[in-house]
Amino acid sequence: MQTKRTVFHSRVLPYFLLAPQLIITLIFFVWPAAQAIWQSFLRQDPFGLKATFVWFANYTRLLDDPDYLNALGATFVFSVGVTVLSMGLSLLFAVCVNRVLRSGRFYTTLLVWPYAVAPAAAGLLWWFMFNPSVGIIPYLLSFLGYEWNHRLHTGDAMVLIIIAAAWKQISYNFLFFVAGLQSVPQSLTEAAAIDGAGPFKRFWTVVFPLLSPTTFFLAVINITYAMFDTFGIVDATTSGGPSQSTNILVYKVYADGFIGLNLGPSAAQSVILMLIVVVLTVVQFRWIERKVQY
Amino acid sequence: MVENRPFLNFLTHLVLILGVLTVVFPVYLAFIASTHGPTDFMSGIVPLLPGDQFSANYGYLLGTGESTAGAPPFLLMLGNSLAMAIMIAVGKIAISIISAFAIVYFRFPLRVPAFWLIFMTLMLPVEVRILPTYKVVADLGMLNSYSGLVIPVIASATATFLFRQFFLTVPEEMMEAARVDGAGPMKFFRDILLPLSRTNIAALFIIMFIYGWNQYLWPMLITTEPQYYTVVMGIKRLASVLDGDNQWNLVMAGVILAGLPPVLVIIFMQRLFVKGLVETEK
Amino acid sequence: MASIDVEGVGKVYSGGVRAVTDIKLNIADGEFIVLVGPSGCGKSTLLRMVAGLETISEGEVKIGSRVVNNVEPADRDIAMVFQNYALYPHMTVYNNLAYGLKNRGTPKAEIDARVAEAARMLEITQYLERKPRALSGGQRQRVAMGRAIVRKPAAFLFDEPLSNLDAKLRVSMRGEIKRLQRRLGTTSIYVTHDQLEAMTLADRLVVLNGGQIEQIGAPLEVYHAPASTFVASFIGSPAMNLVKGELHGDKLAIGPAMVALNGFAPTSGAVTVGVRAEDLRIARDDEEALPFRLEYTEELGAQRLIHGTVGDQQITAAVSPEIALSPDMRIAVDAKRLHFFSIDTGKRLPGHVPAEAKLAPVEPVI
Secondary structure, eight states, X not given: OOOOSSOBOOSSHHHHHHHHHHHHHIIIIIHHHHHHHHHTTEEEOTTSSOEEEOTTHHHHHHHHOHHHHHHHHHHHHHHHHHHHHHHHHHHHHHHHHHHOHHHHHHHHHHHHGGGGSOHHHHHHHHHHHTOTTTOHHHHHHHHTTOOOOXXXXXXXXXXXXXXXXXXXXXXXXXXXXXXXXXXXXXXXXHHHHHTTOOHHHHIIIIIHHHHHHHHHHHHHHHHHHHHHSOHHHHHHHTTTOSTTTTOOHHHHHHIIIIXXXXXXXXXXXXXXXXXXXXXXXXXXXXXXXXXXXX | XXXXXXXXXXXXXXXXXXXXXXXXXXXXXXXXXXXXXXXXXXXXXXXXXXXXXXXXXXXXXXXXXXXGGXXXXXXXXXXXXXXXXXXXXXXXXXXHHHHHHHHHHBXXXXXXXXXXXXXXXXXXXXXXXXXXXXXXXXXXXOTTSHHHHHGGGOOOHHHHHXXXXXXXXXXHHHHHHHHHTTOOHXXXXXXXXXXXXXXXXXXXXXXXXXXXXXXXXXHHHHOOSGGGOOHHHHHHHHHHXXXXXXXXXXXXXXXXXXXXXXXXXXXXXXXXXXXXXXXXXX | OOOEEEEEEEEEOTTSOEEEEEEEEEEOTTOEEEEEOSTTSSHHHHHHHHHTSSOOOEEEEEEXXXXXXXXXXXXXXXXXXXXXXXXXXXXXXXXXXHHHHHHTTOOHHHHHHHHHHHHHHHTOGGGTTSOGGGSOHHHHHHHHHHXXXXXXXXXXXXXXXXXXXXXXXXXXXXXXXXXXXXXXXXXXXXXXXXXXXXXXXOSEEEEEETTEEEEEEOHHHHHHSOSBHHHHHHSSSSOOEEEEEEEETTEEEETTEEEEOTTOOOSOEEEEEEEOGGGEEEOOTTSOOEEOEEEEEEEOSSOEEEEEEETTEEEEEEEOTTSOOOTTOEEEEOGGGOEEEETTTOBBOSSOOOGGXXXXXXXXXX
């Protein structure tokens, strides 16, 4: 790994410089993670007095648990929903902003700030929009004959958290798509125009293929976001309900561990989540490597 | 490029205006709601124009709060959030920049393992190791304290990578010239590297401030005393109690108060924010 | 002021790659030494070992009478000018110049005086409050020089300081550097890959190749008596013609042609023969000469370069533009203008050394 060709010589200084970061990492990251892995192989007796080593029993039980499988399914639907909705809208806005160079900055300012809104606050904003008694959207939907109620209807609840999560993520995707679009060489679109391609054809045959690294990168980031950074949205709106329809993995691990106090199974859930993050991180870094190559 | 397609231009602006409206509307509605009294919702439909209870609602929340709902005065919670966000941002930047300095400007036996250890934090978000981390913090007696709110989250692989990336782009000769000029490592760090990193530090500060301000699960777990509550977790408590009372005006006022500071930061420092966001993901 | 002695210095990188081998070089106080060679020849590594920016794997470096192998760069009493100038971008020109003095605890009044003096010498006084990015390339170069001058070091080390400038500025800064060095009398080591820069600046040239010294000598000595085919082809433009030849007694055979050597043959058998383009001339009809087939010409104004072949070997000659060319011309050379190199080692064979190689450099009358 790279350093400067000349370096400072000191035996102790670099360790002092690294110490704060490493100590915090070890105490609050690595040690708890190791604990989670260890506990995922144990089962506590009902009184919490002694723990037995049960190998993978917690995992097998988890994978037989319909509630857990349901959470996996909900997480999948949620992640895909958020990623597709948010990226689709962002790409549309980014392409538009890229066309209107002069007013682009103005639109950008109006589109980027939701990034700063806390997930819990974003959840509450949409929870209010969709509030079955006073919300404006159920009011409008009632004219179409649809009785919106995310407290009772599982589908409504999922749609609610997908919209809230996607809304918050639009700004992030938008900024990266704009950056990606601006790095497409002008000469390429000009060449395509001389070759007789109209704006739409140019976009789909020249620009969009060149955006594919950005698109792929954002897909990974959005899935990671939907799986791990949306705890606040779920907790502030549906709390996993109704009937566990929005009980995504990250919410379930909290609910089972903190509220249900099932140490072993909760630890097993933690470990599975860790593995998912590891996979997503590796995929993301492979992307960076690829980017470096061309 | 010369291209004049009036219809396409019109469509472009139409899409953008609709997009902006979609993005802004929930906040507009929340603000409108926060200016009304609770009775204005009885009709079963939210008003679309501002009411006259703006100062009453916000004044009540800021000064009194809903102590029964577990929401102390918002002024206190806003103060806590501000303190927490600044401490997290400053802490992350401080420990990351010195780590990156060690990794780039020194060669020592445990350099690569140290780098990988820092890298691992990327793979361990608090949400996945929540119980054991809580236990460590509890064992260390850090529940209900600023140190408990801040220290466990200030390790940062992202910030360390960003500074490492940046340091690698600083010309080699900069450090060599400084050495010939008689500067030791810490003097070089303070006189040359830190000033050169100003923009990066500012950009990262914005990203990390927002991250810190928006902390939710962690403060919720480790604070049980209202004096340490932060505003983002406060609005959730407010919402769960006041929902039953139909006091959405107060809930939405709370949401506006909790969201405003980081949003203002982004709007006023958009250039730095974009730089920070795009560069931390490289 | 100090002499610098490099005693058997070598550099091996941690991966086992050898960059520099057994360099011996004694630099007198006040001397201007230029290290020249192609990229990767080890010249920068050698300079950086003298500066203390690279560790020394073998041998010793002495500045004055002190061995500095384990002395920090700051304590070696040297100043360095970098190729990209390495000016601190966030500091004003004044602070760039003053930084090294401040770090050494020089009193404020003296810093002011020294900075003012250096700035006057380099004509950058009006830029002292500017940041480097508000300066042109040439001005930045002067600031980098100033940073070295204010320190009044025992030695200046220059690492290709002119290669970021455009051609015209390079020539004028070259003169400036020489003028300053003469005026200050500070021992200097200057690294460049540009042989013209090396020739014009150096008291003595050190030609490096593959991490080893090929030749040390005054510019004219290196030019007129190159120690090897490498030096012969590296120093001088156009490069010295190098052709295969065979010595038969007092005759030299180049392809089918024969040249009489008039007693200058150093050995017999196969040799590499070198001859400068300007030492070739178009032969009179009555003299012994080499048949030359012209391929193309290059006009330099004062001279015309004619490129062609003798037998199957490429030859370039510099002739007066006034001489008419014909397709069946022949070229001639004085035997004492020929250089002979071993065909195996490329080293110069002992023998005749042209008188010009011993010309003393002209010191200016000040």
